[in-house]
Amino acid sequence: MTQVTTWEQVREQxxxxxxxxxxxxxxxFDHASTVExxxxxxxxxxxxxxxxxxxxxxxxxxxxxxxxPEMVKGAVGGPLPVALVQHVTGSMFSNPFAHLRLSxxxxxxxxxxxxxxxxxxxxxQAKACIVIDANLRSVTPEWIxxxxxxxxxxxxxxxxxxxxxxxxxxxxxxxxxxxxxxxxYGKRIACQTxxxxxxxxxxxxxxxxxxxxxxxxARFGIDSWLTxxxxxxxxxxxxxxLGTKVQDTKASGLDVSxxxxxxxxASYHYMERYQDVWEKQMGSSPVPTSGPSYELGSESVVIxxxxxxxxxxxxxxxxxxxxxxxxxxxxxxxxxxxGLVDEDGFRFPIPLWVQIIYDFALAYRDKVIHRxxxxxxxxxxxxxxxxxxxxxxxxGGPDEIExxxxxxxxxxxxxxxxxxxxxxxx
Amino acid sequence: MSEMWQEAMxxxxxxxxxxxxxxxxxxxxxxxxxxxxxxxxxxxxxxxLRTLKTFRFDQLCERLGVTPALGKAGxxxxxxxxxxxxxxxxxxxLFTFMGIDALDLPATANLMNVILGFLPQVLAAILVAxxxxxxxxxxxxxTLIAAxxxxxxxxxxxxxxxxxxxxxxxxxxxxxxxxxAKEIVVAAFSITFGGIVLALAIALGLGGRTIAKEALxxxxxxxxTVDEVSHI
Numbered sequence: 065m066t067q068v069t070t071w072e073q074v075r076e077q078x079x080x081x082x083x084x085x086x087x088x089x090x091x092x093f094d095h096a097s098t099v100e101x102x103x104x105x106x107x108x109x110x111x112x113x114x115x116x117x118x119x120x121x122x123x124x125x126x127x128x129x130x131x132x133p134e135m136v137k138g139a140v141g142g143p144l145p146v147a148l149v150q151h152v153t154g155s156m157f158s159n160p161f162a163h164l165r166l167s168x169x170x171x172x173x174x175x176x177x178x179x180x181x182x183x184x185x186x187x188x189q190a191k192a193c194i195v196i197d198a199n200l201r202s203v204t205p206e207w208i209x210x211x212x213x214x215x216x217x218x219x220x221x222x223x224x225x226x227x228x229x230x231x232x233x234x235x236x237x238x239x240x241x242x243x244x245x246x247x248x249y250g251k252r253i254a255c256q257t258x259x260x261x262x263x264x265x266x267x268x269x270x271x272x273x274x275x276x277x278x279x280x281x282a283r284f285g286i287d288s289w290l291t292x293x294x295x296x297x298x299x300x301x302x303x304x305x306l307g308t309k310v311q312d313t314k315a316s317g318l319d320v321s322x323x324x325x326x327x328x329x330a331s332y333h334y335m336e337r338y339q340d341v342w343e344k345q346m347g348s349s350p351v352p353t354s355g356p357s358y359e360l361g362s363e364s365v366v367i368x369x370x371x372x373x374x375x376x377x378x379x380x381x382x383x384x385x386x387x388x389x390x391x392x393x394x395x396x397x398x399x400x401x402x403g404l405v406d407e408d409g410f411r412f413p414i415p416l417w418v419q420i421i422y423d424f425a426l427a428y429r430d431k432v433i434h435r436x437x438x439x440x441x442x443x444x445x446x447x448x449x450x451x452x453x454x455x456x457x458x459x460g461g462p463d464e465i466e467x468x469x470x471x472x473x474x475x476x477x478x479x480x481x482x483x484x485x486x487x488x489x490x
Numbered sequence: 491m492s493e494m495w496q497e498a499m500x501x502x503x504x505x506x507x508x509x510x511x512x513x514x515x516x517x518x519x520x521x522x523x524x525x526x527x528x529x530x531x532x533x534x535x536x537x538x539l540r541t542l543k544t545f546r547f548d549q550l551c552e553r554l555g556v557t558p559a560l561g562k563a564g565x566x567x568x569x570x571x572x573x574x575x576x577x578x579x580x581x582x583x584l585f586t587f588m589g590i591d592a593l594d595l596p597a598t599a600n601l602m603n604v605i606l607g608f609l610p611q612v613l614a615a616i617l618v619a620x621x622x623x624x625x626x627x628x629x630x631x632x633t634l635i636a637a638x639x640x641x642x643x644x645x646x647x648x649x650x651x652x653x654x655x656x657x658x659x660x661x662x663x664x665x666x667x668x669x670x671a672k673e674i675v676v677a678a679f680s681i682t683f684g685g686i687v688l689a690l691a692i693a694l695g696l697g698g699r700t701i702a703k704e705a706l707x708x709x710x711x712x713x714x715t716v717d718e719v720s721h722i
Contacts, residue, residue: 233720234720234721234722235721236721236722237721237722241722257722319639319640320639320721321635321636321639323721323722324721327722371641374641375638375639375641378638378641378643378645379638382634382637382638382645382646383634383635383638386631386634386635430553431553432552432553433553433631434628434631434632436632437631437632437635440635440636440639441635443638443639444638444639
């Protein structure tokens with residue numbers, strides 16, 4: 065019903081547009097303070113790199129009260145066709161989990177905006193579809209080219225964003241999501257989320273066909289599964305270096321256990337769905353990148369290691385009966401001595417961390433305890449591993465952190481037979 | 491005199507034999523009901539155990555947290571075994587009551603009627619107790635994990651308070667459902683619950699005002715430093 069309504073809105077506003085090369089989607093919600101420069105950067109990027117292509121700009125707004133859609137229209141002006149669609153209808157918030165899926169883009173029910181873009185892209189037989197977040201202050205015209213060109217000229221199906229980040233920023237992604245994705249599906253992708261994405265028309269249609277919009281899968285935010293589904297489906301995956309990401313709304317507004325439950329839950333959920341794909345996958349290969357290469361920022365974000373170690377120790381003290389149900393006895397035996405080490409000497413071995421993630425994946429599949437509880441009980445262990453990473457690399461440069469992250473990835477690949485064996489025979 | 495004595499003896503013997511003759515079939519009926527109760531109870535237990543095993547009921551209870559909850563209450567057996575044993579005793583008791591009813595004793599005349607009349611309340615009470623135990627376990631576990639993740643030192647205490655609070659509420663509901671000392675249960679529950687809330691309010695207001703202030707300040711200050719890092 066929503067899809068038909070969205071398409072009808074586009075038809076009404078742009079009756080002359082029947083087929084496009086490139087569809088640019090901008091999801092918004094009360095982004096009056098940032099949307100204008102974002103739209104201007106998009107228009108400049110389109111004029112500079114795709115002046116001869118047929119283009120449609122679509123703004124999917126979630127019900128802004130600050131005049132964001134009008135500002136979008138005003139900022140684009142000129143000859144570029146623009147369609148403004150309202151993607152939030154009465155039924156949008158009927159899902160009680162919708163508020164949990166509020167991503168760092170600041171757009172509620174963001175997946176409905178993506179669904180609208182994919183539907184319009186399919187209807188217009190778009191060759192490529194790119195989506196740019198409106199809450200950013202760092203969008204440049206180059207983004208458009210880096211996200212769209214691999215799709216239009218290099219047959220890429222999916223272009224994931226890659227940002228220059230500060231030390232230890234995105235530690236959950238670096239120590240869990242990306243290594244797990246790499247070990248499972250064989251793609252060395254950074255698994256960063258938000259900001260901007262590029263899709264081929266083929267992949268947009270595939271997303272629409274897959275059962276990811278309703279039911280269990282819909283509990284996870286769209287940013288948690290876009291990359292996983294693309295790599296699991298065997299799409300031609302690229303990354304686009306987009307520089308730094310400066311945004312108004314930060315993910316840190318959500319507590320770490322909620323962020324972890326969302327991201328890790330999505331990875332585990334798709335492990336069940338794509339079991340036949342990842343069980344056969346051996347090794348990994350890098351994915352092509354558009355734009356210049358990047359280095360990790362040398363400045364560190366403020367991290368309270370003492371609090372992280374304390375969080376781990378409290379988990380060990382209070383959550384041990386729960387971990388006993390989830391973890392294999394040998395994994396648990398590896399964790400127990402960590403509670404006795406003082407803070408300076410605290411080290412969380414990488415192989416132990418990998419075994420924990422694999423044990424949790426099995427427990428998630430077997431529904432050993434309520435899944436939300438299971439995912440959130442991983443938080444103290446994650447804090448322990450992150451504290452260890454900081455302590456291991458505090459005196460080293462960005463290279464050392466990169467090396468450690470790479471080691472984590474290698475261990476995930478090395479111990480994959482442990483996961484496969486237990487997954488098949490347990 | 492001798493004739494009268496003889497007649498009285500014969501009459502007494504005849505009456506006793508008549509009574510025994512009347513009672514023996516009833517006793518046989520009781521014994522038959524007991525044997526039937528044992529046999530059918532055992533059969534129901536075996537069939538139920540096999541059905542529950544086929545549907546992997548114990549694994550389901552493990553996942554739902556029923557087994558750990560019962561384990562904490564000292565019941566270490568698999569749930570399917572407990573259900574099997576319970577079904578045996580229910581069937582056996584039903585047959586026993588039928589047997590007692592068959593004796594036709596004045597004292598047990600309405601026993602079956604009373605028991606059958608009370609059965610719906612017992613079943614409803616069992617259901618309430620089961621749901622309550624599940625809810626207590628679920629909310630206790632959720633509270634514990636949330637409190638540990640928020641690094642609250644007293645996480646175990648808070649989780650136990652929640653768990654036992656729900657169990658206490660369930661026990662009060664079960665007793666009310668069974669109609670046992672209804673007024674006393676409601677009054678006791680209200681006094682206990684109200685007392686706890688009042689005690690906490692007084693303790694925080696008078697004794698722990700400074701501590702509460704410091705704890706809140708600590709938490710708010712901590713939040714500003716922790717939120718610097720984006721984990722995803």
